[in-house]
Amino acid sequence: MGVAALFVLNGARQTHALMIKVRAINPMQGKTVTISTGQLHYVERGTGPSILLIHGLGGQQGNFDLGMIDALAKDYRVVAMDRPGMGYSERPEDMAANLRAQADYAVEVIDVLGLGKPLVVGHSLGGGTALALALDHPQKTRGLALLAPVTRAVDSAPEAFKALGIKNRALRWLVSETLAAPASVKNSAKTMDLIFGPDAVPEEYTRNGGLLGLRPVCFRNTCRDFQHVQDDLPEMEARYDEIKVPVALLFGTADRVLDHTEHGVHLCAMHPHFSLDLIEGAGHMLPTVYPEACADFVRKIDALTTVPTGANQSTDR
Template sequence: MRKWVIAGASLAAGLAGAGLFSTGMARRAEKRVPMDGRLVQAGGTLLHVTEQGDGPPLLLIHGLGAQLRSFAGEMVDELALDHRVIRVDRPGSGYSPPLPSRSQHLAHQAEAIAALIDELGLERPWLVGHSLGGALSLHVGERFPDKVAGLALIAPATQPVVEVPDVFRGLLVPLPIVGLVSRTLAVPLGMASRAKVLKEVFKPEPVPDDYLTAGGGALALRPGSIEAACGDLQLAQQGAREMVGRYAAMTLQVRILYGCGDNLLDYRLHGGATADAIPGATLTLVEGGHMLPFTQPLETARWVRSVTRRG
């Protein structure tokens, strides 16, 4: 009996120590990557947004485990020459708190994005969604087609997948215990594997030296960010299964950009098959990997401008 008591006490002490470490790392990350914009009340949700430029509105939505800086400053500067560019941290990511329901289902995040469009007075913006942000953009466009002009999707996650990429297996923590795990073990384990994960995410392109700060990558290893990413990934599968059957009925303009060397998502499935399923959708292929908004910001901005140009 005494052995079990000692083991239990040791485990509790270890978890407490990991929790203190995780809290400290979160504070350091927030010092390295402070809030860039402001919090906007959109319906019942607070969302962290930045705005730049004037002209037709573009609403940029980032991907899994990221935040709004993953759209590089050079990309935003280029687009802001002739557009009003809004970047948003998805609920639970970056500096946006989780939804009041704490749900990470894309359908519920879509409601928050639609409320943000109304709150900011955006007149039918184009949604520019990267990776999981592309999946979210599709949900917004399908549910609220009158609120948006079209979807410019960069390396979007659009289809159910048989296997989660190895690099994201750590996010498959059962959701009932994800809160505990994210506040104790997840941050130290994530720190140990971060270099390997980033290499796989950016492959075949090199990991930019400034991604943790300029790209906001340091914020990913905070307990709340990890908890949100676990929910995002696991519920995205459900969202994709719900969406694919409705692609044929979509009437919005949909444009897709993919890097041929994308190491995370198969451009033939998530790009080609989706473009074939949505009436009038087009697919553009370029050399590069998954993180085009950060590795090729000017080229990506020019593609966005070319496909969102209004007659």
């Protein structure tokens, strides 16, 4: 027991030291507002029709900030948020983490920031959130541009995600405060190869929020997001034909996280009103590795939508 206690204590010390470095390298970049989950952090640039960017599992708004936000901000009012519980946004442990709840939180952001009916852009889990938003709140979006989205329930997850399966709250807290961050650093090459591969990890990734996933609170919320991501998908799949706004998907054909055939090709075959574009040989982290291609894709989809007359286009509040 003494050896175990020393092991845990050493992990806690390593985690504390890592968090000092993480906060120094990845400080809060934007503004905050208050929604039901607490403080929500977001960045906003540009003027014009509104676009809301929702990141994926374990990510934060910086996933879009390696060129994609700036490219779109030339013509749009772009808001990229840290999903509740991720980055610098808060979410208490007792608040729901399933996709429909995540969509409800996104609608709160739309309302408090006066975005009207934004084009919603979702990456990975953020894509599933965008689909839930269009189903449950159809009046809150003019269209969906989905980047490597989770769209269907699957039987298994990549092996590297199995560490996120800690269901006991106390154990999840203990692991997050002691072992998770040091272990993530130790295994980072393998994890990044899965998430980004076959693409290389951009050098700027760690300086643009990439380290925030190491924060204990982010690990705990990533565990919960991972465990609940499939709760709503079977019901959502049965309702996709209810979505009347334009829906388009962009996938890399070498995605190692979400199979582009299962989540893209097969889905669009069943729902012909969904469209699919592919980037040959690309991996999962499209907005980070291919920001210009993603921005062009968003522009193409936005051209199919109708911007409501009188929509708020100002960045001033």
